[in-house]
Amino acid sequence: MPPTVVRREIGLAGLAVPLVEVTGAADGPTLTVISGVHGCEYAAMAGVRRWLGNLASRELHGRVRAVPVLNVTAFAARSPFVVPEGGKNLNRCFPGDPAGTLADRLAHDTFTRLIATSDALVDVHCGDLVEALQPFTLYEGGPAEERASALAEAYGLPYVIRQSVGPDRAVSGSSSGAAAEAGIPAITAEAGGCGLVEEHAAALHVAGLDRVLGLLGMAAPPAAAGPAVAPTRLGRFLWLRCRGAGWWEPRVAAGERVAEGQALGAVSSLDGAEVREVIVAPTDGVIIFLTSSPAVADDGLLLGLGAR
Numbered sequence: 658m659p660p661t662v663v664r665r666e667i668g669l670a671g672l673a674v675p676l677v678e679v680t681g682a683a684d685g686p687t688l689t690v691i692s693g694v695h696g697c698e699y700a701a702m703a704g705v706r707r708w709l710g711n712l713a714s715r716e717l718h719g720r721v722r723a724v725p726v727l728n729v730t731a732f733a734a735r736s737p738f739v740v741p742e743g744g745k746n747l748n749r750c751f752p753g754d755p756a757g758t759l760a761d762r763l764a765h766d767t768f769t770r771l772i773a774t775s776d777a778l779v780d781v782h783c784g785d786l787v788e789a790l791q792p793f794t795l796y797e798g799g800p801a802e803e804r805a806s807a808l809a810e811a812y813g814l815p816y817v818i819r820q821s822v823g824p825d826r827a828v829s830g831s832s833s834g835a836a837a838e839a840g841i842p843a844i845t846a847e848a849g850g851c852g853l854v855e856e857h858a859a860a861l862h863v864a865g866l867d868r869v870l871g872l873l874g875m876a877a878p879p880a881a882a883g884p885a886v887a888p889t890r891l892g893r894f895l896w897l898r899c900r901g902a903g904w905w906e907p908r909v910a911a912g913e914r915v916a917e918g919q920a921l922g923a924v925s926s927l928d929g930a931e932v933r934e935v936i937v938a939p940t941d942g943v944i945i946f947l948t949s950s951p952a953v954a955d956d957g958l959l960l961g962l963g964a965r
């Protein structure tokens with residue numbers, strides 16, 4: 658029997674957010690899938706939208722709850738990274754605060770109403786408007802680590818990064834990090850970027866989500882998904898920043914392997930006359946993401962380096 662599909666809006670922090678609930682005829686886990694935590698990550702949203710369209714005709718065990726575009730005000734404003742009201746990055750606000758800014762409240766309502774009542778979470782991302790990236794999946798240490806690691810591997814992207822919970826952690830307040838702390842297996846899956854609706858990246862997300870359904874025993878993945886290729890596992894995620902503002906010019910591409918001491922790019926004066934900073938790889942690794950815009954601020958984020 659095909660699943661029941663209900664498309665409606667859910668009120669989160671007073672915003673009308675699109676929600677798709679797909680309930681199978683047979684019992685099984687509840688999987689929550691969100692995308693559009695960042696408002697200009699279109700390849701991620703496109704992948705989730707397409708995957709949901711395919712689900713209606715499949716035999717499903719359990720329930721999928723999906724939000725294809727969570728950060729609706731950022732989407733409408735074409736605002737990369739942050740919620741325009743208050744300027745906070747929603748993916749640094751989880752599990753949220755009911756008395757905080759719009760981003761804090763949106764994180765809180767999303768966490769309590771969708772994430773906390775799930776058996777697993779997939780937060781689907783890509784590089785934002787000015788970010789190129791090498792497809793990868795991120796998960797965190799913690800009580801659900803083994804299951805999260807299996808989900809990350811199943812998603813089938815070339816790199817899997819385990820974030821340790823501690824001072825080394827590059828990102829705190831993410832949806833998958835907050836879920837991990839609550840004991841819910843969760844991953845952040847990243848493919849695509851630069852404000853493009855890339856077909857290849859959207860297809861990676863569709864196949865990844867299908868394999869997650871297979872791993873959770875919720876549906877047989879369609880043949881198109883294929884088996885996941887074993888990823889390269891990385892245990893460190895170093896985010897490199899510039900000291901001062903200027904014109905950023907990378908000398909490497911996302912996905913490129915680099916050696917300790919290698920010049921990765923430079924920040925120069927806006928008139929092009931003076932190189933102010935050369936960014937050097939602190940260790941051997943692979944470029945996981947890269948700021949593609951030349952415009953960088955003081956302490957601006959330039960790139961993410963994954964290392965063993």
Ligand SMILES: [Zn+2]
Binds near residue numbers: 694698
């Ligand atoms: Zn993102």
